[in-house]
Amino acid sequence: MQQIYDIAIIGGGPGGIGAAVEAKVFGIQNILMIEKGDNHSQTIRKFYKDNKRVDKNYKGQEIVLEGTIDFRDGTKESTLNYFDSLLDKGEIDTAFNSEVESITKTGDEFQIVTSKAGYIAKYVIVAIGTMGKPNKPDYTLPISLKERINFNLDKCSQNEKILLVGGGNSAVEYALELSKTNNVTLNYRKESFSRLNDINLQMIQEYNGREKLRLRLGMDIVSIENENGLPKVHFTDGYDTVYDRVIYAIGGTTPIDFLKKCGISFNEENKAEFDENYETKTKGLYLAGDIAVKSGGSIAIALNHAYHIISHILKSHQKQG
Template sequence: MQEFDVVIIGGGPIGIACGLEAKKQGLSYIIIEKGPIVNSLFNYPMNMQFFSSSEKLEIDEIPFISKEAKPKRNEALEYYRRIVTSNQLNIHLFEKVEKVEKQGDYFQVISEKDEYRAKNVVVATGFYDLPNTMNVPGEDLPKVSHYYNDPHFYASQKLAVIGASNSAIDAALECWRKGAEVTLIIRGPEVGQRVKYWVRPDIINRIEEGSIKAYYNSTVKEIEPHKITINTEDGEVTFENDFVLALTGYMPNFEFLEKLGIALSDDEKRLPTYDPETMETNVDGLFLAGVICGGMETHKWFIENSRIHAPIIMNTIKHKMELAGKNS
């Protein structure tokens, strides 16, 4: 069994930042990622453009140069991949962590490929793995997806897009421009206020001119192979449909956090317990980093405001180890 000062679960931007900081502090570490480097970003839509400017996506003050002020997915993949390879970070890819157990002063981290031992564990797993489901009949049909990639797939098809956030609005516009007949189904009274400021007027104009049909204050009642039924302010509406993009948001893996012993708030936010001064949870030696800290408030933490978690955590671990050395 390999032993490290710290095991970092998650190889996204913040997990990578934690690895860089651990290396800088002289701590032995390993990053374990269940997919490719920055797996969540890899699964973003092919043409996605970030809300943040490139300098706000930088980690460890390594410059991020992009063609436009706000970089696109492929530029981010290149940036973070080069950081990993150039710094020779100790990262294991396509290796899912299945179990973490606290045994005395140590954690035993069990993956599908190996086992590791460490006094400290950092969870930086994000929230992109588990979609918020609608729990309606037909949601499991092959024509329904909670992830969007390429608009070409939906050309000349009747497409229902469910949601009012950036992902839903981007998909609606891109697919419409590729020739899809797009219908937006929005639970609230308007397009989301957090939609990118240069995109929101575009979708509103497309709706007002009738290019994209939108149902506000509406929810899905049932999805069938060739049609969809929704509940609207004016009653039930059924229309023909070929595909459904249910872009209703995502959530952290709360079951995994609870198995680790992390206390979650009892309200709908399900906020994990941690000390913002150290990022250490209620479990000694177990830390949180990145968007996972926000629970269901997935809009609260981004790369740009959670980069600071890496030095906070590694400074805390280094200090604790130094104290333990003095007292031994």
């Protein structure tokens, strides 16, 4: 007979790890964390630059952690190490390289289908984040430039002429890092930065105009075309130039189609519907982390969602028992 998990957690980022760890702390042993990547925390691994500073109170949001996880300021590496140790200590059962394709409720149980196997669980927590689907601009990006137009730093090398697009902390941190070994222009459609932490704001002002980093603020990109295998970028001020690489750092989008397929309802503003316990209209199916915030999630917020959900599952379980 197939094993029935008490809780299946979809996504192995901070929300998923938080849920798995808190469940174990509360004594729920029979849990499974399913992650599509080959390791946990794909957003941190793929989208944070190496040695990136990781703020607990990200983007100035003061968060008091409610659960047992003692997450603190650190770096990309120390954060990943900390999550490694939590998963090891909690002896969390994980299924990596397993992309969840559908979640269906039949009677009191959920059937979860992944790219590799099927699982059954009594409760499901979906914490899949939004960076699996990075935001793209409205204009069409030439397919022939796929290798030259990116959404993270994976393909970057050295001595390239790079255009970075975005106005948040990630865009600025990417620009500062890349400018150590490349020529970087940071393009933001607004006249000034309004969402940066103090350090990033100070550094970008200090570095602007230095040899390897300049800003193009208050203008947008109209289109990008392929010129001899490189992206030629046309700006709203009539200026155009050819770059070796264009990198967009403009956030991510909730995977609406996937969530709808899992039976999660959406309101008129196309936001997933869930109650104060993060439970969707399907009883026993919860949303945590970035997919459960209107905008601007963080690691600490995801961890608090996880704690809250596990406490709620425990309460409803006790009621039923």
